[in-house]
Amino acid sequence: MQLYRLDSAQVAAGIRNRDFSAEEYVQQLLERIEKVEPKVNAFITVTGGLALERARWLDRRIKDGEQVGPLAGVAVSIKDNICVNGTKTTCASKMLDNFVPPYDATVVKTLFDAGAILIGKTNLDEFAMGSTTEFSRKGATRNPWDIARVPGGSSGGSAASVAALECALSLGSDTGGSVRCPASFCSVVGLKPTYGLVSRYGLISYANSLEQIGPFGRTVADVSAMLNAIAGHDERDHTTAGGKQHYTSGSDKPLRIGIVKEFTEGADPDVSKIVYSSAEKLEGIGCKCDQVTCSSVEYALASYYTIATAEASSNLARYDNMRYGFEMTPEGYEWNSYFAKARSNFGEEVKRRIILGSYVLSSGYYGKYYLKAQQVRSVLRKDFASLFKQYDALIGPTMPILPFKIGEKLDDPLKMYLVDVDTVVANLTGMPAISVPAGFVGNLPVGLQIMADNFQEQTILDAASMLEKSAGIQRSPDL
Amino acid sequence: MAVTKELVGHLGWLSRINLTDEELERNTAQIEEIIKYLDKLDSIALSQAEPITTKKDFSELRDDNPQEFGSDPFRAAPRKDGYVKGPRMT
DSSP, rough: OOGGOOHHHHHHHHHTTSSSHHHHHHHHHHHHHHHHHHHHOEEEOOOHHHHHHHHHHHHHHHHHTTOOOOOOEEEEEEEHHHHHBTTTOOTGGGGGOOOOOSOOOHHHHHHHHTTTEEEEEEEEEEOOOOOTTTTOOTTTOOBTTTBBBOOOOSSSHHHHHHHHSOOOOEEEEEESSTTTHHHHHTTTTTEOTTTTBBTTTTTTOOOOOOOOEEEEEEHHHHHHHEEEEEEEEOOTTTTOOOOOOOEEEOOOOOOOEEEEEEHHHHSSHHHHHHHHHHHHHHHHOOOOEEEEEEEGGGGGHHHHHHHHHHHHHHHHHHHHHHSSSSOOOOOOBBBBHHHHHTTTOOOOOHHHHHHHHHHSTTTTTTTTTTHHHHHHHHHHHHHHHHHHOOOOOOEEEESSSSOTTTTTTTTTTHHHHHHHTTHHHHHHHHHHHEEEEEETTEEEEEEEEEETTTTOOEEEEEEHHHHHHHOOOOOOOOO | OOOHHHHHHHHHHHHHHHHHOHHHHHHHHHHHHHHHHHHHGSSSOTOOOOOOOOOOOOGGSOOOOOOOOSTTTTSSSSSTTEEOOOOOOO
């Protein structure tokens, strides 16, 4: 049996009932990874030895009749900007080439407590800055559906590893769409939780007022199982706000849904067609879908790139090669020249964002850019709050375009930024948003984005699973 | 502030990042284009909008109880006499 095809519930049940062992399952996954990695390059580090060790430990516990967690034996990959104790965590950057965290991120600890097995750390755009995983210093990840195309980003490795059947679940991080974008491009499910639902302790910061760690899975049930494990208040992250429930995926309760005009009109016509046909499918099972408009979303992207670059310029000031970094002796350098030389090893996109951030925060310009960007956030929050009084959920395309060819947008940073136009709104307001597979154009995946009010993840999971049941979209390519 | 090579170089210096001439050339044009896009923020009515802030009461912060890491977080850094060795200050 091809164990690597199973979703997390099937794996957990199979291992618990001793239909197969965790060791057998992990062994099959490691063989699968060896087979497809040359084409996909989803992983920076494969933790094969540790995974097998843990699998054997779990098998022994189950044989002895001991209690194991709800995700016991399920193989998980984790984006390489989330700290795992004792395992290299590089953020796909030279600046953290040798960094071995001395602690587990809270989300990692919760997954281990639930019995999950870490199979590897996945590729990302350097420091999570990017929308295609092309800015990784470890080579680009390729879209399993068409390896000449991008998988999306910045959590491209996470999405690709799930789509390519290299693991059942993955954790990514979403600052401006970095979970939802690759989920859409790779035809998997990816959720950005409400800001404050999931602890960021152990997530290496890029823009800390915007980012959230989010789960990937091949099904909505996978994502809700993972959310149940990782969500919750954390003493170590004072921006966590509680609000956790027990999440399920399967309610059929009809919802009032708004289709955001600005998102569908700004998208490729082939992509919008799929959004409208998804709306029809939801209407077919009892939901009510209306077109809605929100004119302030036009300013969301400018607001996002102002705030994100500003926060990045501050958060990346810590990379001075003194505490973590790469081999570079301080001999022969004086104070400033050492840091300037060390930091020239950032990739180009990272340097660009640090400089942009410095610009928008500079004296005399703070009022023109950063302050206005923060005001736009409150305008968006107010506008979406009033929409959520009339609608349970709002939908649109996750990405305005289809997955494009590797290299296509590398020379034009602004063109690259524009692909985030549908996803950044959720980060600016804090609201939860999911991307769920909605169809294909040719063999290229299209994801539907579903947004809801703060802490209404259950509504999103309900809507997503209703679509999943009625649309039956393929989840993994033949690779 | 017009986005000139001098400005980009200066911002690079403030961020302690060396930029080569080639990088300065390329980045100046790109950054200028991006800043022009961010100027969009000038055209939305914001007089009624308060910027987003969150307040945390001091009493809500957790107690400051230091905990040891299991291993050395700075293992990669060069050492001398037990201290991390840095560049000379001038």
